[in-house]
Amino acid sequence: MRAFTVVMAGGGGSRFWPLSRQEYPKQLLNLSGRDIMLNDTILRMEPVISRTNAYIVTNAAQEKLTKKLLAARIPKRHVLAEPARRNTAPCILYAALMLKKKYGEAVMCVLPADHFIADEEAYRACIKEAMGIAKKTDGLVTIGIRPDCPATGYGYIACGEKLPKTEAYRAAAFREKPDRETAKGYLSSGNYLWNAGIFVWKISSILAAYQAHLPAMYEEMMKLYDDIGTKYETQRLESVYPLLENISVDYGIMEKAEEVYVLPCDCGWNDVGSLDALALMLPKDTDGNAIRGNAMVQDSKGCIVSAGKRLVAVTGCEDLMVIDTEDALLVCPKDRAQDVRKIAERLETEQRSEG
Amino acid sequence: MRAFTVVMAGGGGSRFWPLSRQEYPKQLLNLSGRDIMLNDTILRMEPVISRTNAYIVTNAAQEKLTKKLLAARIPKRHVLAEPARRNTAPCILYAALMLKKKYGEAVMCVLPADHFIADEEAYRACIKEAMGIAKKTDGLVTIGIRPDCPATGYGYIACGEKLPKTEAYRAAAFREKPDRETAKGYLSSGNYLWNAGIFVWKISSILAAYQAHLPAMYEEMMKLYDDIGTKYETQRLESVYPLLENISVDYGIMEKAEEVYVLPCDCGWNDVGSLDALALMLPKDTDGNAIRGNAMVQDSKGCIVSAGKRLVAVTGCEDLMVIDTEDALLVCPKDRAQDVRKIAERLETEQRSEG
Numbered sequence: 001m002r003a004f005t006v007v008m009a010g011g012g013g014s015r016f017w018p019l020s021r022q023e024y025p026k027q028l029l030n031l032s033g034r035d036i037m038l039n040d041t042i043l044r045m046e047p048v049i050s051r052t053n054a055y056i057v058t059n060a061a062q063e064k065l066t067k068k069l070l071a072a073r074i075p076k077r078h079v080l081a082e083p084a085r086r087n088t089a090p091c092i093l094y095a096a097l098m099l100k101k102k103y104g105e106a107v108m109c110v111l112p113a114d115h116f117i118a119d120e121e122a123y124r125a126c127i128k129e130a131m132g133i134a135k136k137t138d139g140l141v142t143i144g145i146r147p148d149c150p151a152t153g154y155g156y157i158a159c160g161e162k163l164p165k166t167e168a169y170r171a172a173a174f175r176e177k178p179d180r181e182t183a184k185g186y187l188s189s190g191n192y193l194w195n196a197g198i199f200v201w202k203i204s205s206i207l208a209a210y211q212a213h214l215p216a217m218y219e220e221m222m223k224l225y226d227d228i229g230t231k232y233e234t235q236r237l238e239s240v241y242p243l244l245e246n247i248s249v250d251y252g253i254m255e256k257a258e259e260v261y262v263l264p265c266d267c268g269w270n271d272v273g274s275l276d277a278l279a280l281m282l283p284k285d286t287d288g289n290a291i292r293g294n295a296m297v298q299d300s301k302g303c304i305v306s307a308g309k310r311l312v313a314v315t316g317c318e319d320l321m322v323i324d325t326e327d328a329l330l331v332c333p334k335d336r337a338q339d340v341r342k343i344a345e346r347l348e349t350e351q352r353s354e355g
Numbered sequence: 356m357r358a359f360t361v362v363m364a365g366g367g368g369s370r371f372w373p374l375s376r377q378e379y380p381k382q383l384l385n386l387s388g389r390d391i392m393l394n395d396t397i398l399r400m401e402p403v404i405s406r407t408n409a410y411i412v413t414n415a416a417q418e419k420l421t422k423k424l425l426a427a428r429i430p431k432r433h434v435l436a437e438p439a440r441r442n443t444a445p446c447i448l449y450a451a452l453m454l455k456k457k458y459g460e461a462v463m464c465v466l467p468a469d470h471f472i473a474d475e476e477a478y479r480a481c482i483k484e485a486m487g488i489a490k491k492t493d494g495l496v497t498i499g500i501r502p503d504c505p506a507t508g509y510g511y512i513a514c515g516e517k518l519p520k521t522e523a524y525r526a527a528a529f530r531e532k533p534d535r536e537t538a539k540g541y542l543s544s545g546n547y548l549w550n551a552g553i554f555v556w557k558i559s560s561i562l563a564a565y566q567a568h569l570p571a572m573y574e575e576m577m578k579l580y581d582d583i584g585t586k587y588e589t590q591r592l593e594s595v596y597p598l599l600e601n602i603s604v605d606y607g608i609m610e611k612a613e614e615v616y617v618l619p620c621d622c623g624w625n626d627v628g629s630l631d632a633l634a635l636m637l638p639k640d641t642d643g644n645a646i647r648g649n650a651m652v653q654d655s656k657g658c659i660v661s662a663g664k665r666l667v668a669v670t671g672c673e674d675l676m677v678i679d680t681e682d683a684l685l686v687c688p689k690d691r692a693q694d695v696r697k698i699a700e701r702l703e704t705e706q707r708s709e710g
Contacts (some may be wrong), residue, residue: 002613017668018666018668050689091681171506202533237494253692296701296702298410298698298699298701299691299694310680310681310682310683310684311373311683311684311702312683312684312686313683313684313685313687313698313702314685314687315685315686315687315691315694315695315697315698316687316688316691316694317687317688318687319673320672320686322684324684326665327665327666327685328665328666328667328668329662329665329666329667329668329677329679330510330668330669330670330672331667331668331670331677331686332668332669332671332672333668333671333672333674336654336670336671339654339670339671341668342653342668343651343653343668343670346651346653347651347666347668
């Protein structure tokens with residue numbers, strides 16, 4: 001059975017200001033110094049699924065830049081553009097229908113475009129096993145990250161009974177972002193995993209699930225099934241897409257489907273939800289400062305300094321983030337990384353000039 | 356008797372990096388948002404001595420930029436250029452000889468180009484009284500700032516007996532920068548004043564003092580006295596100046612002269628010795644953040660944020676300095692302002708590119 005990677009790459013990026021902007025979102029940034037996150041996501045899969053079998057779903061506003069930054073890595077016609085921003089359920093349905101039309105049955109790995117994986121071997125081993133389970137069953141498989149702290153920023157998945165001869169469990173329940181106390185309980189129970197938004201299934205399995213649990217969305221999209229791959233596709237999509245429910249695949253499908261499996265994974269996963277995640281991705285000096293660009297950091301500990309060509313000198317600071325770009329600069333303690341979104345929003349409200 | 360202002364404006368500025376550079380020293384910076392420090396120094400004196408009676412001594416390397424930034428404030432021919440960097444003794448002797456040649460006897464106020472004065476009325480009142488004393492006596496008068504803390508970065512002047520019918524004292528002793536304990540003793544005695552490097556005297560008085568206490572320097576410079584104001588002045592100065600002793604007027608003259616007076620002054624003086632002095636000079640928000648330029652400062656206290664056109668966002672910080680310029684950025688706690696010199700020096704050593 002053929003296998004495809006579908007990367008969901010339509011996000012904005014106010015939490016990564018000033019590196020990211022509305023028109024320059026996180027997945028299009030080179031945070032690691034290696035490549036943009038979107039390309040990293042595709043290339044990381046290569047030993048399992050070739051990049052020629054990779055598709056990207058982005059939105060119309062980011063389509064052009066996405067195609068440009070992909071360079072020659074995957075064919076430009078593998079970039080699908082949503083005509084309106086919706087949540088993950090419509091996006092995945094569109095990709096599944098496109099794959100069915102083009103290839104018939106296949107295994108489909110759905111990946112967020114902007115996550116970081118420290119241990120890629122472990123990650124690929126897990127994806128491979130998930131693909132095996134997806135082929136053998138009609139189930140929907142998701143990767144569950146084993147938590148190492150009581151994070152309140154992630155959804156959790158409760159493990160049910162073990163699936164024989166595999167490392168997977170039945171997913172007993174999906175839980176929204178918990179409060180601190182609840183998260184502590186999840187962590188100590190050892191029975192909960194973080195929901196990383198990574199999904200593996202057969203096309204037939206996921207389409208059956210849409211038909212059962214989001215029938216209106218399924219019917220609406222099926223109206224344009226015949227036009228997929230024709231010159232009418234874009235136009236039909238533009239008329240249908242804005243009518244679709246704004247709902248996540250977790251909420252619309254995963255929480256309701258009968259046969260859902262979760263496969264625990266220890267791969268140093270991070271959703272790169274705020275700027276402090278740069279500390280994971282950049283090389284560190286002996287004082288634990290994560291540095292890139294033309295930076296001079298001295299008498300400092302645990303800082304994140306992201307410079308461009310302009311010299312950035314940081315001295316006598318601790319756990320501070322200094323994020324410099326051509327037209328804007330951010331200085332903020334690491335533990336206030338969540339506040340960055342507020343700045344980006346305030347800037348938008350005030351229509352403030354950045355340089 | 357005519358009176359002249361002579362501003363000593365030949366300093367470098369490694370402690371003000373990245374705002375100042377070797378070729379762009381502190382006195383040529385607009386720190387207050389009003390004007391460059393050199394112009395402020397001249398204009399602050401205007402009610403006492405007109406700017407048409409102001410002279411500037413700088414060095415050859417800074418002559419061009421100094422003339423440019425003075426704009427139309429004072430005649431360009433009032434900018435004297437030292438052909439080599441020497442200390443204050445040669446600089447003041449050169450200015451005194453030039454004034455004598457041009458105007459005969461006069462009162463001469465020698466001012467550093469890069470100090471800040473909060474209370475300009477009090478400052479001018481003190482200068483006026485010093486001028487009166489200088490005229491009536493043959494003494495050398497200096498302004499002594501009443502200390503409000505046991506500063507270890509300034510020299511001190513011990514007050515001797517009171518000069519009748521004035522606020523001045525005989526200067527009993529000049530003390531170099533003390534250690535902390537000594538400085539505390541000076542402060543609690545109430546008998547010591549900070550040496551601000553501000554001097555007032557008649558030309559005849561100071562020339563007599565050079566003749567008595569720095570006779571070699573005096574003789575050397577007198578060799579070119581006849582050439583001052585002629586086309587030979589620059590050439591003769593170039594041959595004589597590098598031979599002169601590298602010595603301060605404090606050490607070479609003031610500590611040795613017989614008739615030295617010190618006039619106490621409370622004028623909110625600051626020598627702007629390091630970047631944290633910006634806090635005195637810039638407008639503050641309600642959280643005590645001193646801000647200028649395109650800056651957005653929130654949830655922060657006691658910071659100094661100097662931005663240009665580029666947006667600088669600072670959030671969640673305390674007592675931090677963020678100094679942004681076109682080609683370099685500095686981030687450093689206020690209480691580490693002294694370390695800035697080290698950065699500038701390291702940059703020079705490493706010949707590092709700033710942008």
